[in-house]
Amino acid sequence: MSFQLPAYIPPDFNRPVFSAAPTVAFKPVVQSGVAPENYHGTSIYPEYFQVRKNEWRLLTESRMDCVVVLNPDGSLQVTEFRRLKKGDPVACGRKENGEEGIFVHQDAFSFPHRTDDKFVFRSQRTRETSFSIDYDELYGLLNHERRHGFIVWVLGPAAAFDHDSRLAFTALIESGYVHALLAGNALATHDVEGALFGTALGQELYSKRRVILGHYKHLDAINAIRSAGSIANAVSRGLVSGGIMHAAIQMGIPLVLAGSIRDDGPMPEVIGDVYRAQDEMRALTRRATTVIALATQLHAIAAGNLLPSYTVKDDRIRPVYFYMVDMSEYAVSKLSDRGSLTARSILTNVQDFVVTVERGLRERREACRCGPSAEAFSGA
Amino acid sequence: MSFQLPAYIPPDFNRPVFSAAPTVAFKPVVQSGVAPENYHGTSIYPEYFQVRKNEWRLLTESRMDCVVVLNPDGSLQVTEFRRLKKGDPVACGRKENGEEGIFVHQDAFSFPHRTDDKFVFRSQRTRETSFSIDYDELYGLLNHERRHGFIVWVLGPAAAFDHDSRLAFTALIESGYVHALLAGNALATHDVEGALFGTALGQELYSKRRVILGHYKHLDAINAIRSAGSIANAVSRGLVSGGIMHAAIQMGIPLVLAGSIRDDGPMPEVIGDVYRAQDEMRALTRRATTVIALATQLHAIAAGNLLPSYTVKDDRIRPVYFYMVDMSEYAVSKLSDRGSLTARSILTNVQDFVVTVERGLRERREACRCGPSAEAFSGA
């Protein structure tokens, strides 16, 4: 299945509602960190602001539930409440249809091939929802994004507990399908415990045999890395010579490890201030074209909050795809509120998911290499 | 990983408790369908009854929560309460250590390779429990059982909803890994709907597009089969030319479709009397050496109730393996009461499980065929 980016359908600003619309009102921030009354809150959709008569400007690098600040240079910036400075001019107006100079563009893309996408995609997904087509579409998408997009993975620790899925995720990194990694202290700790001792929470990774003093292993792993100064140091010194962290660091993949109140340690790279961590995550999700969140409610919802449904890449407005893989209908129900055609959930165990995706991508690459169009991939 | 049957450790009946033990007491049934007081209820373990002094006889074809009847020919029969006839002699005694002539042999097998199996195996499994080794062991087991055992699959309808898993299960049947099939009306209906119309509950199997009048499709499927007289007739006439039912019938796989109060239709082969269905199921589980239950609580628990932890096959006492694959810790917690080393649960979506197992088995067969021992499989 060859992947095609859906075309963007620009709004027709010649329609009367737009012609009659005022320019958007900006009100100054009176108290830092507090938005003026009637502030406009952003959505996940492309939004246009009429900053000058007949000039409707698209928000770039948007984020849900933020406000829009007019920069001195005339550009628009999507900003968290906590970053507002006294005097910042904030876009005001809560109507979304243009009549206050603000237009939220909900059906912006021409998704191919499916006549009744809306119904099927927006209906509730359960463990019984079939997903063969989702895998195939994902292979097509990821093979496109590998060279033309920016794929951000959000990982819960479960991906590192299992022997096969840990190897498979490492292979995904090494084959170029991982452009950024968002995770927490637990993923790093369990993966490094695997690298140092071959165990996860004191059980041998593959055999699940408990080792002697196994309950010390995750603490020993943290202590060893703290002693080395960082995971990166431990990798460069050869202490950590395999696994997900090793591969990510060796490949130079940008990585945000966000702290949480559950953490032991923490690992040196973990960012203890969650709002700084959020900023670092957003620096990566701004560039994201596809995000895949595996078995973590906390980090998946956090990434979802940061992620618009569209982005501008190479001067083209395109969708941002968001996949959430989890075992529980409850967890993925959080995602369904996005109401977006580009958000999908797959209800399964991430161990199977990672192994299956890695194999599916590998097989398709190999099939291509054998065929006449192999050279098309030579630059990859 | 090459599979080896664990050795059976026979009880040492020379121990004093056994030497001092009486023969087991039998009391006659006074009222048909009712056991006499102090009846002995069977377990999943090998049980020995001292029917004559120094003759401890093993129960064969056992089943949990039943009673033991002495046949006129001196053999012992594990019988459901509802089958007791007035006058049947029923084994009595509730002590399990031999002192009433009854010995329940709980640690009967020498499981290889794992020093602390008990702890690891009996501890609670969750979605985070890694399962690479379980897949590998299962491949080894199934490749052994394919030729030397009797593999019974218990299927919920989810296995038939997904394009890839439906094909994969069909391939499992065709490659000889399925020796019997237990399911319900829903599995048969959805699979046949797929065969007749390419849909599952009115959505195209692969694309998930809703078809026109899709909500009629499962009724139309049932009606068509009822018109043909049976699924088997529909297969032989070429009406049903693919899918799980087709493959099972073509390969002559014994099949029990047990009715439930949820059923529409039902399909002609479905057995409406659940106790007769149970008997038919037990006729197959008596022969089972491995049972794999996928995404069905009702049928999985029913099969588990019928299944002892051991069987006698080719004059050898061997374990019966029981796998349960489900998405919910709650569902598989029902299994953990078995407390048996041969019962395992895998928490994942059966769609992934079936596809992964079929591929894993196929790859291992192909690897073998390339090697020097290929001829060993030529008869398979």
Place this chain on the structure above:
Amino acid sequence: MSFQLPAYIPPDFNRPVFSAAPTVAFKPVVQSGVAPENYHGTSIYPEYFQVRKNEWRLLTESRMDCVVVLNPDGSLQVTEFRRLKKGDPVACGRKENGEEGIFVHQDAFSFPHRTDDKFVFRSQRTRETSFSIDYDELYGLLNHERRHGFIVWVLGPAAAFDHDSRLAFTALIESGYVHALLAGNALATHDVEGALFGTALGQELYSKRRVILGHYKHLDAINAIRSAGSIANAVSRGLVSGGIMHAAIQMGIPLVLAGSIRDDGPMPEVIGDVYRAQDEMRALTRRATTVIALATQLHAIAAGNLLPSYTVKDDRIRPVYFYMVDMSEYAVSKLSDRGSLTARSILTNVQDFVVTVERGLRERREACRCGPSAEAFSGA
């Protein structure tokens, strides 16, 4: 909150589509148990059939996924496929808007008080959905139905495992809130085990202490009842002197215990043929005005399949309410397909639910008795 039945909004059969419509076509059954081609399948909604020009007749005692047979006396009967006899005239036509003489009336009731019911009611419910109003509405509903309706409860075994909820459910029966009971062998067995031995699966009901030979208790309970001939006999002889079964039998509540392939025993009252059990269940759901299903997927879905969204009671067309109480979003997702304003799910543990509902109803009755309108209840 005083409960009011929503008004029925009859279709306007003067509309052109109806005036122009033909009478409905009936085709005879050619093969018993098989519907003729193009048969009309029933829905949960009120359906009208134009049997003679300008005579649109409402289906009474409907049931989803069945067919409609014209009786010799000119009345219409909603019939399962399996009951069709050769020669039966079956209504044909799959258009639902009247143009084939068949009209499916989807928005039939004027639900009070809520402007945007549709959205709120039809959106997905999770464990985080608040339910204070649902309890209050349920109290109002049940106090109405207690005297003017027919309340059917569908019980999983969990309701009988807990000391408080078992007592509370018994109190609901004794106070007149239970007009029929649908359950399985497990509910009866665990409840009777409690009555005979004070245990549930061998643990003391309240203290949860395991008793000696506890694993025999459920078998002993079944055996004792089988010896007595029936639960009813055991109640009348005083063997079973408390609990849910006792209360139901003492109060003369109609009761269907449907068999399943999981059953031990079974209890004598259990109906082993599931299609006969379905018929017995439908005999009760025909009369139902409210159904409440607790912690049982099998029986809840079975009841839901039997249940239309409306009924005719005292010559009035009124909704049938259907509540499903379960711990899992997955389980209640099965209900959401009904797409009906009268179907609701509450995600909680039935132990809490039963205790809370019994207390809420009792407190409201007591509040009433203290007030001036106490006499209104004197006849209850």
Place this chain on the structure above:
Amino acid sequence: MSFQLPAYIPPDFNRPVFSAAPTVAFKPVVQSGVAPENYHGTSIYPEYFQVRKNEWRLLTESRMDCVVVLNPDGSLQVTEFRRLKKGDPVACGRKENGEEGIFVHQDAFSFPHRTDDKFVFRSQRTRETSFSIDYDELYGLLNHERRHGFIVWVLGPAAAFDHDSRLAFTALIESGYVHALLAGNALATHDVEGALFGTALGQELYSKRRVILGHYKHLDAINAIRSAGSIANAVSRGLVSGGIMHAAIQMGIPLVLAGSIRDDGPMPEVIGDVYRAQDEMRALTRRATTVIALATQLHAIAAGNLLPSYTVKDDRIRPVYFYMVDMSEYAVSKLSDRGSLTARSILTNVQDFVVTVERGLRERREACRCGPSAEAFSGA
């Protein structure tokens, strides 16, 4: 049920293993934040260290997975790895039986009344586990702790979404059952949204009707509080005049709101640095005698990590009770690793739990007030 603290069973340090034991070895920290090799990691159990020959000193204010530092004044301090300073002497040794001068005392309390507590308590809990006795024991416990202990509640946002449970929790605060509160930005935001607008995520709290521009309500709530400077300011100015936050602040309950990467806003009181938040949480859990965690995996596990199974209160060594209330077996399985008799899970919806507990406690208080010992409570 009147509650009694179980007696502490002190270790018998006259046993040979203790007499022969060396004093515990301390090694200095070489690199700040890094423990020396062979450091001893703490457990949840009472631990004794032989600091001088025949002087076995108990750890007070312990915490799992930390290290033990010898203070200059000779006292022992349980310290997180990240707080270690160069030169700190850290207790070393991984044997737990005393032979290295360290004794981990696992069965330290004489729990009353239950002969086979261990088995029952440690076995797996599911939604079907009955909990009448757990409620009753909890009432006894909380009525004791209200005056003699320190009760810490850990709250997920679900407790604030429901009209009745929000009122009930407020009543628990006002009646003295809440001595400290641990939560996150979401709980505070949804509760304050309720106080300011009567909504939760834009739906009216009780009726669940969506209000106009409802998706702005949580942002408006955060913005209003940020404008007021703090929730406390908003309470003192009368802006926030009801709900959980209001009650806690009015009663002077210590409160830690820990940040997470999911947060919008955040509310001013939220601590963005998770390790500082952890320290603030531990300042409260050090004093805790009972902790009850409701519907939050993140905060519940965090609290569990901070919490030992015992504490020293009024010179008495007593257990610390830990309850976790959640809908999912998976969530509470995280707790079962504690393997402690004082840790229990209740599988239900917290909405029901909070309402039930508040009513149960109130009824018992009222029953007491009517009786002769009413004055005993007059000072409460």
